[in-house]
Amino acid sequence: MDAFNNKRAADALVWLALLTAPYWLPLIGGYTELGTHVVILGLAAMALNFLLGFTGVLSFGHAAYFGLGAYGAAMTIKYLEPSTPLAILVGVVTGTVAAAVIGPMIARLRGVYFAMCTIAFGQVFYFIAFQWSSVTGGDDGVSAWHRMPIDLGFTSIDIFNDNKAFYYVALAIFAVAAGVMAWLLRSPFGRTLLAIRENERRARFLGIPVDRHIWLSWVISCLFVSLAGALYALLNDFVDPRALRWDMSGTFVIMTVLGGMRNFWGPLIGAAIFIVLQDQLSSHTQNWESFIGLFFVLVVLFFPRGVLGLIKRKSAS
Amino acid sequence: MTQLLFFDVFNGLIIGAFYALMALGLSLILNLSGVINFAHGGFLAIGGYLAYTLIPYFGFWGALVAAPILTAFIGILIERVLIRRIYGRDPLYSLLLTFGLAFMIEDGTRFIWGAQSLPFQIPGWLAAPLSNSLFFLTGYRVFMMVLVAAVVLALFLILSRTRLGLRIRAGTLDLETVSVLGVNVRVLRNLNFGLGIYLAGLAGVLASGMLGLQPNIGDSLIMPSFITIIVGGLGSLPGTLLGGLLIGVASGITTVFFPSASEAVIYVIMAVVLIVRPRGLLGEEGRF
Numbered sequence: 001m002d003a004f005n006n007k008r009a010a011d012a013l014v015w016l017a018l019l020t021a022p023y024w025l026p027l028i029g030g031y032t033e034l035g036t037h038v039v040i041l042g043l044a045a046m047a048l049n050f051l052l053g054f055t056g057v058l059s060f061g062h063a064a065y066f067g068l069g070a071y072g073a074a075m076t077i078k079y080l081e082p083s084t085p086l087a088i089l090v091g092v093v094t095g096t097v098a099a100a101v102i103g104p105m106i107a108r109l110r111g112v113y114f115a116m117c118t119i120a121f122g123q124v125f126y127f128i129a130f131q132w133s134s135v136t137g138g139d140d141g142v143s144a145w146h147r148m149p150i151d152l153g154f155t156s157i158d159i160f161n162d163n164k165a166f167y168y169v170a171l172a173i174f175a176v177a178a179g180v181m182a183w184l185l186r187s188p189f190g191r192t193l194l195a196i197r198e199n200e201r202r203a204r205f206l207g208i209p210v211d212r213h214i215w216l217s218w219v220i221s222c223l224f225v226s227l228a229g230a231l232y233a234l235l236n237d238f239v240d241p242r243a244l245r246w247d248m249s250g251t252f253v254i255m256t257v258l259g260g261m262r263n264f265w266g267p268l269i270g271a272a273i274f275i276v277l278q279d280q281l282s283s284h285t286q287n288w289e290s291f292i293g294l295f296f297v298l299v300v301l302f303f304p305r306g307v308l309g310l311i312k313r314k315s316a317s
Numbered sequence: 318m319t320q321l322l323f324f325d326v327f328n329g330l331i332i333g334a335f336y337a338l339m340a341l342g343l344s345l346i347l348n349l350s351g352v353i354n355f356a357h358g359g360f361l362a363i364g365g366y367l368a369y370t371l372i373p374y375f376g377f378w379g380a381l382v383a384a385p386i387l388t389a390f391i392g393i394l395i396e397r398v399l400i401r402r403i404y405g406r407d408p409l410y411s412l413l414l415t416f417g418l419a420f421m422i423e424d425g426t427r428f429i430w431g432a433q434s435l436p437f438q439i440p441g442w443l444a445a446p447l448s449n450s451l452f453f454l455t456g457y458r459v460f461m462m463v464l465v466a467a468v469v470l471a472l473f474l475i476l477s478r479t480r481l482g483l484r485i486r487a488g489t490l491d492l493e494t495v496s497v498l499g500v501n502v503r504v505l506r507n508l509n510f511g512l513g514i515y516l517a518g519l520a521g522v523l524a525s526g527m528l529g530l531q532p533n534i535g536d537s538l539i540m541p542s543f544i545t546i547i548v549g550g551l552g553s554l555p556g557t558l559l560g561g562l563l564i565g566v567a568s569g570i571t572t573v574f575f576p577s578a579s580e581a582v583i584y585v586i587m588a589v590v591l592i593v594r595p596r597g598l599l600g601e602e603g604r605f
Contacts (some may be wrong), residue, residue: 052409054385058408058409058412059408060412064381079442086349103590105588105591106591108595109591109595111350111408112347112353112551113408113547115353115408115412115548116353116543116546117591119540119543119546120540120543120547120584120587121584121587121588123540123584124581124584126579127581128581131580132575143434186536211393244593246540247416247420250412250413250416252411253409253413254413254416257413258411280373287424287428289420289422289424290421290425290428291423291424292417292420292426293416293417293418293419293420293421294417294421295415295417296413296414296416296417296418296420297417297418299401299413300403300410300413300414301399301402301414304406305409
């Protein structure tokens with residue numbers, strides 16, 4: 001009962017913090033876009049964690065689907081139709097379809113092999129975005145467009161000029177996505193994923209089609225990561241091939257590990273820490289890449305269970 | 318046309334040799350220690366830059382010998398301090414650790430040697446074309462092919478004929494038993510890591526002679542090296558060699574007919590291999 005109450009309290013705390021973020025962020029030296037950044041990349045990391053933390057499969061190539069979502073959204077607004085909802089939809093469909101096609105090729109693989117193949121396949125899309133410059137703008141990316149106000153019929157939300165409005169739109173989408181993921185994890189399907197994570201062989205003996213479950217988990221995870229990608233393009237009003245390069249994938253993984261893989265909110269907290277740190281470092285030093293690298297190393301050596309894992313262990317002892 | 322084809326096939330062979338050299342080092346480390354070394358491209362850059370620094374003192378040939386050995390020592394040191402701590406843990410952590418290392422090495426080389434690309438002097442007689450009719454066939458390219466072939470041969474001889482090689486091969490199959498039989502596994506993994514990094518350093522010196530030096534010189538070689546391992550089959554060194562040459566030549570031939578797809582063809586080969594034969598061309602069944 002106590003654990004249940006604790007969980008409830010944690011949920012309430014996270015939502016309260018997120019809902020009031022635009023108002024308390026400036027007080028501690030932040031700004032609204034920083035909050036939007038955390039929400040969007042937090043969503044990406046949570047989507048990755050669906051696969052990594054709850055299915056036990058390591059993808060190191062999620063940036064590809066994040067980037068496809070971003071390119072899908074950006075190019076929809078620039079070339080197709082200046083509509084934000086359509087842009088998000090196209091972005092999500094692009095990323096999810098790509099993941100669904102690649103999924104069967106890698107769902108049979110495990111461990112390091114799975115990780116390597118996700119990295120390699122991820123690079124395919126980086127190359128396409130980089131090389132096919134007549135369509136994607138190559139290295140310069142897709143620019144000269146911006147997110148459009150959302151027209152609801154009776155009123156319109158000006159997410160372009162009003163940063164707070166965009167934050168809340170992103171947060172609403174985040175809430176729906178997080179809700180769906182939490183619901184999936186509580187469902188029999190989610191429990192099956194946990195069973196696969198804990199003991200794949202035993203799950204197989206119980207007659208669970210493991211490869212198909214891993215494929216599904218992969219597609220769901222990539223769906224939400226491409227949703228985050230679409231929002232990321234809208235946030236920056238810009239997208240370039242760096243959004244789908246392998247270092248972005250590594251960033252998602254480190255966010256997840258930093259916050260705590262086995263925890264639902266862990267990746268969000270990891271994303272918050274990482275983004276604030278990156279924001280500070282890049283404004284103070286030229287060599288911030290070295291520090292980020294050092295940070296990766298330190299997390300692996302001293303924080304392998306993440307912030308939440310550490311707190312949990314402290315409170316248990 | 319034939320000459321162009323010959324040129325591109327030969328070019329592909331050279332590039333394939335690079336992929337194979339990188340991937341053999343990656344494979345050695347992966348097979349024995351279960352670590353995917355993301356920083357391999359960084360070590361390649363270190364090899365190139367060290368050679369650049371050494372050339373004024375020892376000349377090209379001295380640098381060619383010394384730089385990879387120094388790189389291997391740096392690798393051995395890093396293995397002792399960092400990599401060793403994550404053996405036996407989830408592959409996730411080795412990926413993240415070497416990923417961080419890759420960042421640090423790239424930024425470090427930029428800090429020490431500068432961000433601009435540096436010229437790399439090779440002996441004049443090597444840089445000259447061998448003949449007028451085969452304009453592209455510089456001595457350096459031929460020399461690289463011969464050297465890579467010799468090194469790969471030496472590597473396979475070490476693995477098949479020496480005690481160290483025997484232990485590495487045995488450790489790949491069953492590390493615990495090797496340890497029980499009295500082999501110091503810590504030292505074995507350390508030396509093996511050094512051997513892998515030596516190959517990366519050598520590839521770095523050779524690549525710098527052909528492409529010049531930039532901090533991110535390893536970036537364009539690391540992904541194809543991964544694919545080389547996937548195509549050749551995890552756990553098989555001959556497979557890795559075959560995979561490297563195969564994707565190198567395939568991308569060389571594609572350059573003739575469809576230049577913009579020369580990079581894409583590598584990924585197509587990977588996809589086909591994964592569909593038809595998920596364990597890779599020469600990979601053992603059931604290993605992964």
